[in-house]
Every structure is written in structure tokens, then in C-alpha cells.
Amino acid sequence: xxxxxxxxxxxxxxxxxxxxxxxxxxxxxxxxxxxxxxxxxxxxxxxxxxxxxxxxxxxxxxxxxxxxxxxxxxxxxxxxxxxxxxxxxxxxxxxxxxxxxxxxxxxxxxxxxxxxxxxxxxxxxxxxxxxxxxxxxxxxxxxxxxxxxxxxxxxxxxxxxxxxxxxxxxxxxxxxxxxxxxxxxxxxxxxxxxxxxxxxxxxxxxxxxxxxxxxxxxxxxxxxxxxxxxxxxxxxxxxxxxxxxxxxxxxxxxxxxxxxxxxxxxxxxxxxxxxxxxxxxxxxxxxxxxxxxxxxxxxxxxxxxxxxxxxxxxxxxxxxxxxxxxxxxxxxx
Numbered sequence: 001x002x003x004x005x006x007x008x009x010x011x012x013x014x015x016x017x018x019x020x021x022x023x024x025x026x027x028x029x030x031x032x033x034x035x036x037x038x039x040x041x042x043x044x045x046x047x048x049x050x051x052x053x054x055x056x057x058x059x060x061x062x063x064x065x066x067x068x069x070x071x072x073x074x075x076x077x078x079x080x081x082x083x084x085x086x087x088x089x090x091x092x093x094x095x096x097x098x099x100x101x102x103x104x105x106x107x108x109x110x111x112x113x114x115x116x117x118x119x120x121x122x123x124x125x126x127x128x129x130x131x132x133x134x135x136x137x138x139x140x141x142x143x144x145x146x147x148x149x150x151x152x153x154x155x156x157x158x159x160x161x162x163x164x165x166x167x168x169x170x171x172x173x174x175x176x177x178x179x180x181x182x183x184x185x186x187x188x189x190x191x192x193x194x195x196x197x198x199x200x201x202x203x204x205x206x207x208x209x210x211x212x213x214x215x216x217x218x219x220x221x222x223x224x225x226x227x228x229x230x231x232x233x234x235x236x237x238x239x240x241x242x243x244x245x246x247x248x249x250x251x252x253x254x255x256x257x258x259x260x261x262x263x264x265x266x267x268x269x270x271x272x273x274x275x276x277x278x279x280x281x282x283x284x285x286x287x288x289x290x291x292x293x294x295x296x297x298x299x300x301x302x303x304x305x306x307x308x309x310x311x312x313x314x315x316x317x318x319x320x321x322x323x324x325x326x327x328x329x330x331x332x333x
Contacts, residue, residue: 006056010082012042013282013299015061017186019087020286025189031055032284034296037256037305041068041240043298044076051080061087062101064308065094065117065217065249069240070104083133085109089124092117093214093249096241101249106133112195112203114157117217117251118210120203121154121161123195144192151196158202184279186286214249216313221250224309227319233258234326235305252308254278255322258329259304266328270307275321278306 009023013032023030031053034046040063051058060073070086077084086105088094094101102108108127112120126141128134228236235256239246267277282299309321 006054008053008055010050010055010058011283012059012061013284013296014279014302015063015283016089016279017184017283017286019059019061020283021187021189028056032296035298035302037298037301038235038237039068039240040064040066040237040254042073047073047076051076051082055082057083057085059085059087060105062091062094064090064254065092065101065251066237066254067094067096067101067239067241067246067248070096083107089116090251091249092210092251093217095247097245102127103129106130112199114161117214117249118203119158119161119206120195120199121157122151123199123203146191146193148194148196151198154196154199155202158206213313217250217311218247220311220315220318221248221253224253224311224318224322227322228255231322231326233329234322250311253311254306254308255325256305257307257325258332260329260332262328262332266331270324270328273321273324274310275325276308278308279303
């Protein structure tokens with residue numbers, strides 16, 4: 001494969017900050033491509049420009065369970081000999097052509113952290129889908145992985161999610177800033193280690209419950225889509241693949257609110273309803289990124305406009321969240 005010996009990795013300019021952490025942990029040079037705000041998938045022109053820079057691998061992320069066109073990404077990467085890494089950390093419940101997200105890249109990454117659909121409180125998985133990558137990477141991965149510890153605190157995180165996942169209790173964790181509810185923090189790299197026995201056991205114990213939650217999230221996501229389509233001031237995100245091919249997992253419901261800020265009191269009220277602003281900055285603004293490509297307009301618009309609503313089975317009236325966000329932005333400065 002032509003990516004052997006290369007040192008750069010291409011990442012979407014909007015997404016979870018842990019992508020930057022992972023790339024820096026691998027001592028890779030980071031180059032960003034822009035993201036389409038209507039689909040959360042790559043802008044083709046920006047992606048092609050980045051792939052022309054001799055990158056070893058390109059990461060495609062299914063944010064909030066909304067599928068990107070992974071087939072198109074693989075085709076473009078194949079032309080320049082780059083490896084495709086599918087980030088399905090938020091992909092639980094999503095699928096393309098009846099294949100689950102996380103089964104579509106040469107390598108795929110899953111997350112079992114808090115709020116990731118299939119949760120054990122912490123940990124994740126790296127899936128190798130081809131014989132070539134399995135033979136090449138298995139020994140390397142085994143050599144760098146440190147032994148996992150017990151991670152008893154993971155059980156507490158699962159119990160906390162179970163308890164405070166009730167809409168009637170959203171206000172409690174939202175009132176404690178130290179919990180970091182709905183926020184993502186940039187973290188420095190740390191040595192990779194095996195998943196601990198406690199999160200692994202919690203993951204297996206929750207497996208059937210997670211199956212049922214996936215159905216509920218998809219149902220509520222479809223209801224929210226219908227509600228937003230009837231409005232002029234709010235936008236919704238659609239998968240890049242054709243509707244007949246793609247199923248969104250709706251880990252949360254991504255919605256494009258009007259540009260502009262809202263009074264703090266209204267943002268606090270939205271948080272108490274489980275409605276959160278998405279990533280407030282682009283990955284370009286974090287340390288270690290290649291700044292040589294000017295402008296990530298789609299990513300910048302998403303950092304200003306993207307909000308997410310809960311979709312889980314405990315919601316009785318999921319569309320009430322849309323009414324709340326409309327009201328909040330009617331008071332925007």
C-alpha cells in the first residue's frame with residue numbers, strides 16, 4: 001500500500017476533539033478537510049485537496065449516528081493510496097445498505113463511553129476488517145497496549161447515566177458545572193491500554209437494552225425530522241448516502257439553529273431539557289493542527305449553529321425540545 005512511510009492523517013475539521021488526541025498520540029501530522037453543514041460529511045473538493053498532500057490515512061466520522069458516504073470516501077482515498085479509518089464512535093444504530101456503521105472502513109473505531117449508545121462507562125474497540133490490515137497491525141497493537149485496570153469507576157458512570165437520563169432529572173447535573181454535562185474537553189494523549197473487566201462486563205450486560213434503545217432513538221429522530229421540516233428558521237441534517245441506503249442512528253438529533261448567541265438564561269434552560277450546543281470550536285483551533293489550508297467554512301458554521309436534542313426512549317414528547325430552542329433563539333441578541 002502506498003501509505004507506508006507517510007506521516008500525515010486527514011481529519012474532518014469539525015468533530016470530537018479526541019480525534020486530535022489520537023492523531024497526536026500516534027505522532028502524526030494533522031491535515032484537516034472541511035465538512036458540509038447539511039450532512040456532517042466531507043466536502044468533496046476540500047477532501048480531494050487534502051488527499052493530494054500524500055496523507056497516510058483519512059478519518060471519516062459518523063457524527064451523532066448520521067452516516068457519511070463512506071463508499072465515496074474509500075473511492076477517493078484508494079485513488080491516492082490512503083487508508084480509510086471509519087470513526088463510528090457515535091454510530092450506534094446507524095447503517096448503510098443494512099451494514100452497521102463500524103463495519104465499513106478498512107479499520108473502524110467504536111466507543112463504549114458514556115452516552116455512546118452501547119456503553120460500558122469507558123473503553124472502545126478497534127475493528128480490523130481486512131486480512132491485510134489484521135496481519136499488519138495485530139502484532140503492533142498487542143505490543144503497545146498496556147494491561148487494563150479494574151476501572152470500577154466505569155460502573156458509577158453507567159449508573160449515573162441510567163439515573164440522570166430521565167428528563168425530569170436533567171436539571172440536576174446541568175446545575176453542576178463540574179460534571180461537564182454536554183461539553184467536550186481537549187485531552188492530551190495517554191498510553192493505550194486494554195479495556196478493563198468492569199466496563200467490559202457492563203457493556204455485555206447492557207447489550208439487549210442497547211438494541212431496544214436504538215429502535216427508540218431512530219423513531220424519535222424521524223419524528224423530530226418531520227417536525228423540523230415544517231419550520232423555516234431551523235435546519236436538519238441528512239445523511240450523505242441516498243435515503244434508501246442509509247439509516248441514521250440518531251445518538252442525538254442534530255439541528256441547525258439560527259446563527260447568533262442566546263441569553264445565558266435561555267441556554268441554561270435548554271441544557272436543563274437535555275438540549276446541548278455541539279462542539280463550539282473547529283479542530284483547526286486546537287493545538288497541533290496544520291493551519292496551511294485557509295478556511296473551513298462548513299466547520300465554522302457548524303460550530304456556531306449545531307445543537308443536539310436527546311432521542312432516547314424516556315422522552316414522552318421529543319418535539320417539545322424544538323419548541324424550546326425556537327423560543328430561545330427568538331430572544332437572541
